[in-house]
Amino acid sequence: MDLLSRSPLVAALLAAVAGLSEPALARQIVVVPAGNRSAEQPAIPQASALRTKASNTTYEEKFEKTVAFLKGDPALLDKIRHASAAYGVDPIHVVGAIVGEHTFNVSVVDRVQTYYVKALSYAALDISFSYKGTSLQAFLKRPEFQPCAALKDSSAVWSCRDEVWDEAFRGRTVDGIAYEAISFQRAFFQPFYAGQTFGLGQISPLTALQVTDLVHRVSGLPALTADRPQDIYRDVMDPDRSILYIAAIVRDAIDAYRDQGFDISGNPGITATLYNVGQPHRRAAQLRAAADAGTRRLPTENYYGWLINDRLQVLQGILDGVDGVRTSGTNR
Numbered sequence: 001m002d003l004l005s006r007s008p009l010v011a012a013l014l015a016a017v018a019g020l021s022e023p024a025l026a027r028q029i030v031v032v033p034a035g036n037r038s039a040e041q042p043a044i045p046q047a048s049a050l051r052t053k054a055s056n057t058t059y060e061e062k063f064e065k066t067v068a069f070l071k072g073d074p075a076l077l078d079k080i081r082h083a084s085a086a087y088g089v090d091p092i093h094v095v096g097a098i099v100g101e102h103t104f105n106v107s108v109v110d111r112v113q114t115y116y117v118k119a120l121s122y123a124a125l126d127i128s129f130s131y132k133g134t135s136l137q138a139f140l141k142r143p144e145f146q147p148c149a150a151l152k153d154s155s156a157v158w159s160c161r162d163e164v165w166d167e168a169f170r171g172r173t174v175d176g177i178a179y180e181a182i183s184f185q186r187a188f189f190q191p192f193y194a195g196q197t198f199g200l201g202q203i204s205p206l207t208a209l210q211v212t213d214l215v216h217r218v219s220g221l222p223a224l225t226a227d228r229p230q231d232i233y234r235d236v237m238d239p240d241r242s243i244l245y246i247a248a249i250v251r252d253a254i255d256a257y258r259d260q261g262f263d264i265s266g267n268p269g270i271t272a273t274l275y276n277v278g279q280p281h282r283r284a285a286q287l288r289a290a291a292d293a294g295t296r297r298l299p300t301e302n303y304y305g306w307l308i309n310d311r312l313q314v315l316q317g318i319l320d321g322v323d324g325v326r327t328s329g330t331n332r
Helices: 008-018 046-054 059-071 074-087 091-104 113-123 143-150 154-169 184-188 205-210 212-219 229-237 239-259 268-277 280-292 303-310 312-320
Strands: none
Touching: 059 074, 059 091, 059 312, 074 091, 074 212, 074 239, 074 312, 091 239, 091 268, 091 303, 091 312, 143 154, 154 184, 154 205, 154 212, 154 280, 184 205, 205 212, 205 229, 205 239, 212 239, 229 239, 239 268, 239 280, 268 280, 268 303, 268 312, 303 312
């Protein structure tokens, strides 16, 4: 299989390394306007509905609990503001990511100190990343991943590897091994159980690895590697570090879209959507390809991002220290 001919993302990443891609500044940047493109909230996945029902709660209750949690911890809000400033993003994007995760996925804890306790418990576990008896380190030595070796930045490297998994292995039989039709994240980065994300930002190990160079460069934290899973869990579980990763994930998504000619920095619903679904570089490249083919489109929020835009006044009130006004409801 000619991976480069089938993968716009990998081809674009390699072209950028070679200096062959059109500079973002040479393109006319399309500013994505604020607000939702959809009048109604898109459908919420069944998995989220079942998880919420099993907890004997509602999305509205989880939303309000998360808002109260943030408003009740001024020190945490200060850390969010400082982290956002360090990464050059409006703190509303970080608040939106936290609120979205704890509204539709795992309910927020009662106190931030609980996250510190959990971080210590994970640090003592024996963790490794593998799939069907093959370690991640050994798997990445396969020739299919060779194009990724030319890339330097962790975001580009891990985005490339994620794309290669989907193109070359996902749902295929390769060298006599049947690979399930599941994501790279689910195959290799969930050593305990499916659907794993962790800490205040509900960050997956793969996402943490993608932005580790950015976090190292901006905040000075040691770079993460897949060889030391405990370090990854420490960083995503520790609230002080997790906030830095949340801001970095938002920054990475904004940069990915700007590199493709779209400015999403003024739409927290879009950054929240990308925080939820991941793969911002791939999605931005797909949007660029569609635009180049004559299909004029803007990125669209999903159910998660739609809520953030819909409740923007409430969320801004958290940062401003005032009560917001609820504009409409989530699906219960």
